Amino acid sequence: MLIGEASKQTGLSTKTIRFYCDRDLIAPRRDPFTGYRSFTENDLAKLRFLKKARQLDFSIKDCSELLILYNQPDRASLDVKTIASKKLEELDAKANELNSLRNQLKLLVERCSGDHLPDCPILDALAGERN
Amino acid sequence: MLIGEASKQTGLSTKTIRFYCDRDLIAPRRDPFTGYRSFTENDLAKLRFLKKARQLDFSIKDCSELLILYNQPDRASLDVKTIASKKLEELDAKANELNSLRNQLKLLVERCSGDHLPDCPILDALAGERN
DNA sequence: AGTTGACCTTCCTGCTACTGGAAGGAAAAT
DNA sequence: ATTTTCCTTCCAGTAGCAGGAAGGTCAACT
Structure with a gap:
């Protein structure tokens, strides 16, 4: 083939x-x-x-x-499990970080009026004015 | 500087x-x-x-x-919000996928005895014998 | 036989957001 | 004068492919 x-x-x-x-x-x-x-x-x-x-x-x-x-x-199935467990930890860490980022960004997006005015909590946060 | x-x-x-x-x-x-x-x-x-x-x-x-x-x-804050919303959607999608992967892998890891024997549900799943 | 079209091959480039390192000039300290 | 530290540019490598060029191969159709 x-x-x-x-x-x-x-x-x-x-x-x-x-x-x-x-x-x-x-x-x-x-x-x-x-x-x-x-x-x-x-x-x-x-x-x-x-x-x-x-x-x-x-x-x-x-x-x-x-x-x-x-x-x-x-x-030995242990060898397989070792590789998989390590990957699982990685995925856990990534997932946690991603969820955290998502929540932060979600808050900012919700607070932004999204109109024609220049005031923007997202930019404020990035500029560090409130952090 | x-x-x-x-x-x-x-x-x-x-x-x-x-x-x-x-x-x-x-x-x-x-x-x-x-x-x-x-x-x-x-x-x-x-x-x-x-x-x-x-x-x-x-x-x-x-x-x-x-x-x-x-x-x-x-x-216009709308322009900022547009970029941020798009990114938020991306993060949402990634987070969902990552959580799904994590759960799949977690199930497999839990089912693997992790001993000296060759039987391994993780390899079985990858080989597609049950999917 | 010739030609078209659909395969196949290798090789090179590009993608993301950097990091590491080499070669060499410049400034400060000894 | 020399050493150390800082700066510069440029090249290679990272992960996992995708896109595309140049060219060989094979079956079918005229």
């Missing part, structure tokens, strides 16, 4: 798939004459794995490690 | 300040002989404005527009 078909099957762009190949996340067979990549069902499974891992915000490096564990029958 | 002092006064790195100069967010006077940048109190105010706007996750482009409005006495 060529890369275009693999793209359709997985929902990943051909650009993304080539990028994963460059980063050695997968290594599909190559036609020795044309250089065309040839994807097996196993390759597709790995691509779908990568897609879901990326959707969960795992980095490429994380994905690489997870994929290795996935292909390693004698793995 | 030279860039190092401006850095101390604002808490922005000299690298960041130079970057803002390159992007024309501020244009401090230049010593015609040495090329050294010279910052006024007005420049510092703009830098502090930029710092807070960036903390609120406004892009450089947004910051540029906000700074223009800030320096424009006859502005």
Whole structure:
């Protein structure tokens, strides 16, 4: 199966798939004459794995490690959980910060009249006049 | 005032300040002989404005527009509110997505025993066996 | 056979908002 | 005079791709 078909099957762009190949996340067979990549069902499974891992915000490096564990029958689930827990902490931290930012900005937006007059609590806050 | 002092006064790195100069967010006077940048109190105010706007996750482009409005006495607060509302929507969307991801990952992590055995609900989910 | 169109390849650039570091001039301190 | 510290510009790297150029390949149609 060529890369275009693999793209359709997985929902990943051909650009993304080539990028994963460059980063050695997968290594599909190559036609020795044309250089065309040839994807097996196993390759597709790995691509779908990568897609879901990326959707969960795992980095490429994380994905690489997870994929290795996935292909390693004698793995310890602890190793997987360690990676996932770390990512979970990151997501927690990001989510908290984002919620905080959102609330701050929401307050400012609500207080701004949004008319043709120049007075603006948002600019005031940015200028630090009340902080 | 030279860039190092401006850095101390604002808490922005000299690298960041130079970057803002390159992007024309501020244009401090230049010593015609040495090329050294010279910052006024007005420049510092703009830098502090930029710092807070960036903390609120406004892009450089947004910051540029906000700074223009800030320096424009006859502005309409509507223009500011429009930019801020758009950013607020972005933050909302990001926060929602992040919370969703976090919850998904949290469930998986909780279900993973994290021991020496190979069975792992996290890998199972990434492999798509239950989705 | 020739040609069109749809594939495929590699390589280079750009995106965001910086950070780190090299090479070299300038000013202050010793 | 020399060392240290500060300043300058420029180049590379970060994460994860997307866009596009230049060129090879393959099946189909005339």
